[in-house]
Every structure is written in C-alpha cells, then in structure tokens.
Amino acid sequence: MSRQGTRLDTKNVNSELFTLTYGALVSQLMKDYTNVEDVNKQLERMGYNIGIRLIEDFLARTGSGRCYDFRDTADKIQMGFRIFLGVTPTITNWSSAGDEFSLQFESNPLTEFIELPDHCLNLKYANVLTGVLRGACEMVQMEVTSWFAQDQLKGDTVTELRVKFVKRLEDAIPAGPYTPSSRAVSEQLTNSVCVLEIASSS
C-alpha cells in the first residue's frame, strides 16, 4: 500500500485480513438485525464514528490545508482512499454546479470475496464508507452526503460512490485563518465564557 513514511510501513497488514474482518462484522450485523435497512444504518453509524477519528490521522499525516472548493475536497478524499484502503478511485461525473461528484472503483478491497445472497439484495455492503466520509467531512466543518449509485455486487460494471456537498458548517469553524465571519467567533467566545464560569466556580 502507499502509506508514506517508514514508521507505518511496518504496520501494513494484508488487506485480506481486513476484508475478512469486515465480512465478519457485516454477517454478525445481519444476524443481529432482521431488517436489512437497519444493518445499512448501523454500518453508516459505525463509519461515522470511524470518520470523526480518522480525519485527524489524515490531517496529521498529509499536512493538508483547508479546502475552499469541492474539487479540492474530491482530490483529498481520493488521497484518503489511497492512504487508508490502498485503492485510487477515479473522480468523475461532476454535476454542473460542482457540488456533486462520483468516485468510481474498479475494485473495492471491502468486497473482494463477496457474493450477495438473494435475501439481502437491499444490503449496502460497503455502507461503512458513506459514514466515514460524512464523519470526516463534518470534523472539517463540511456537511456531505453520499450513497452508492452503482455496485459491482449488484451486477454493475463498476462501483460508484456519489458524494454530494450539502453545506459548510460555518458556526463550527474554529477561530483562526479560516474564520468566515465575526459571528462565529463571538459565539465561540460566549461558549468559552461559560466554560470559564464553570471552571472558576468549581
């Protein structure tokens, strides 16, 4: 895989172990929930919890700055896939407004040995990825949604993950070089005054 640096190369594991672990997770969820929709939801939630942590790893390792353009974001998401999954999806199908694009996977390490049985055709097997994207982008103050538009497991020729920009979370942007408005800062100040009051009263 293409993780850079010497320290982490030693930690690279065979992706098969990962594929199998993820498979075990999904099949356990299928046992625990009778409804396939619930499994999809759980996978997304797990992904979200992974994403809000994984983003720090990505930022610390790549040292990348803030995105001011969704195309920038697309490139960085692509880089993220290369770092963490060892695959480089192609970025295609830009919407004319530039707020939606697709990630096309020739192969997806998550689904390497998978054939979906008939009773779970509604299962979005790799739905954890949509959660990861949502969590990671939320931590850098961007709201996105994503869904699988095509899936090789369902007979499509490629797997296509569609990503849509919803909005910037202006209020959550920390004070600093990127602060868009003074409103956000004054709100943060009010928050921190509350923190101070709590600290001094204790």
Place this chain on the structure above:
Amino acid sequence: MVIYGVYIVSKSGGLIFNYECNVPKIETEKTFGYPLDLKLNYENKKIVVEFGQRDGVMVGHVLTAVNGIPATGRQLDDGRDVFDIINERENYPLSLKFARLRMTTNEKIFLASMFYPLFAIASQLSPEPRCSGIEVLEADTFKLQCFQTLTGVKFMVVAEPTQAGLDILLRRIYELYSDFALKNPFYSLEMPIRCELFDSNLQNLLEHVEKTGISNVRLTST
C-alpha cells in the same frame, strides 16, 4: 533544549491533556531569629513571601512547613495558626521551609480555557483578514507555541525562549494524538486523554528531542 510542558485544548476550549517536565523543584529551609525579616502575606489560601528576598527565599514563594511540620493554608498540621507562631518571640529560632509551588490541575484548566478566548480575540484584532490567531507567545522566561488543527484542537508547548523548531514538534505530537488517543476505541472525543500509550510515546518523543535536538524529529508525512 528544554521543554517545560505540553498542553492540548479541545475544540470547545477545555484542557484535555497536560504534561509537565523539567520544572525544577525549588525548596529552601532556613532558620530565622526574631523578628522575622520577611514580610509574609496570606493570599489565595497560601502564605506567600511578599517582600524581602534573600538566601534563596524569593518573593512569591510559599511557606510549606514550620519546624518541619507541614502547613496547609495558614494552619499547621497540628492545628496551630502559622501567624500566631511567627508573631510570638518565644517560638524563635524558627525553621521555615519555603517552596515555589506548581500549578494545580484546576489552575491549569482555568488558564487553558483563558487562552482560548485570547486566541480568538487575536484573530479578530488582526488588521488583515484571515489571521491565524496566536501562534507564538514569547516572554522573558519562556515561549509558548500553539498549533491549531483544522478540526479545532489546539496543541501547545511551553519551552525555553530560545527554542526553535517547535512547530515540527507540535506536528509530531499531533500525529501521536491521532494514533494513540483517537485510535483507542475507549477514548471518547473531547474528554481528557488518559491513554498510557499516548503518555509513553510522548515521553519518548520529548526525551529524544532533549537528547538529539528537534531537527531529528521525523514526521511520517515528509
């Protein structure tokens, strides 16, 4: 190469980690005759030297023991009041112990949340748009370097004023945080970091920096 401390402040301004190192313990015990030639004052529940520094007892030092009996606030452990003893001639000669006190955790939390609005105000005061907030704060005895991540977490180190290259150290600490705090499934975000792996890796890093200098800190990205 001296680093005095590492602090991490969460997105919402709370201190979630602090590590102190290289802070020398200063304690002086001396025998005094009557009348006491130090002006002592009781403030903030401590007896502080206010004036008259000599022989290692400095203004700002706190009285910690009288004749070997530890003092808490203005009370000795055996229940007597310190000022009663000091003002009585027959108690002399008296052996008093003074020390420079370290910050308590509460004080640290207070100061860390104090830094948070300062940082925000700095980015507001700037004559140019898009100011980064406080990155370096210098004083005669220390230098504080701050690095804020895109997600809003602030990493700070306090070091000797002449220390260069602290930004690299901060980036490295950020990597450690993303590895050993965030990848620990039992660590919940925004809560104080109590991860032994993080502690020990940070200690190793600081020791390494102390021995060989910051230029030898290796980032995984470059």
